Amino acid sequence: MGGFLAEPRTKTENDKIANLCGKETYWIGITDLNHEDTFTYARDDSTIIYSNWSPSEPSISLGEHCTQMYVDGTWNDQNCNDHMGAICQFDAGCHGDPHLKTFDGRAYTFQGTCWYTLFKDCADKSRFEVTTKFEPREDSSPDQVRTRIVAFKVTVGDEYSIIDGLDITTGRTGGQKTAARVITVKEEDKNIILNFTSKNTTFTLKWTLRKHALSVTYDGSFYHGKLCGLMGNADGVAANDFQKPDGSDAKDADDFGESWKVNEMK
Ligand SMILES: [Ca+2]
Ligand SMILES: [Ca+2]
Ligand SMILES: [Ca+2]
Structure with a gap:
């Protein structure tokens, strides 16, 4: 086996x-x-x-x-x-490590322990951003840290939604909690489905809590080659996906992953 x-x-x-x-x-x-x-x-x-x-x-x-x-x-x-x-x-690779895959299909393993940009609109005036939080798993040891995704945050314009397990918080960056307009979230049988729309493009995030697995899809072609983050640039070419925020090529998966670390959120 x-x-x-x-x-x-x-x-x-x-x-x-x-x-x-x-x-x-x-x-x-x-x-x-x-x-x-x-x-x-x-x-x-x-x-x-x-x-x-x-x-x-x-x-x-x-x-x-x-x-x-x-x-x-x-x-x-x-x-x-x-x-x-x-x-x-059984080696950890068989079950539940954060094996990430870019939009263009490049698979890699990255074991962060913080918040990271999963993907965002890479234009100068970014319209949206999705960040994910990784935490060590119970079966980590000092010489081998294993992680999983435990939470994520979606920001679209001045609207945000934080999904932390089954806790869902939506609001405006101005401070007040309010009903979401461009972000919709629903829970179904311990799966969370989140949608948001930007430039006639609908992004769908499916979060399977049991497996701490998050999948992302989107329609249309407007964002072709215009995304960046841990899921790559979505231009259809897998080989160029390890780009850091400054546009340079990362030397390996760890270098790439760490470059997308963001400041810890309160
Ligand atoms: Ca003996
Ligand atoms: Ca012996
Ligand atoms: Ca690419």
Whole structure:
């Protein structure tokens, strides 16, 4: 199924796996099969960076080359032929990272932790802007931050709408809260559909809360090549999408993503 024996690399990961184990012991992906007494990850044979051996383990040199996790989360090297269950791990790419895709179809991964311009009218006098907020996910670790989109804000002229989970706030930039005119928002079965119109172009944002996934479509051709932000310039060419606010080309996805960071909103 594309998984592999679990590789707890931090105390946090190890504790979580131990909680999954319940009353059984399970194989994890740590072995010294290839180099007696030097334990490595079974998947790529790289040396382990964290361990949690039980007292007086690993027993080494006794024909024990595979590793089991006890109920309390500590490890024991054990004969690989023993029968027990296994804890498997799946790489994050399989579920829910912010894999972004530009209007022109360029896919990339960017893990920001702030507000970023998703797309906007790139003219000198910008008519609208959509910003999104990324936050770390619960399964982040110090060495690998994973994020998801948790909120977004749409500004059209002096009107704005902030979608924060299922909380919807609309108003005018002048301050007073008021019914929206060019932005319409509706909620359907924990999906939020937001529409706004500019220059005879209707933009539709569909926010699937369960997956923290946001999709954007628009009609017409007026904004062809006139957008910018994390979703690129919408000119039909995927290769030129990593443009920074100053118009220069970013050197990679992180450089591109960070260049579209905006000041934190209150
Ligand atoms: Ca051994
Ligand atoms: Ca042992
Ligand atoms: Ca493009």
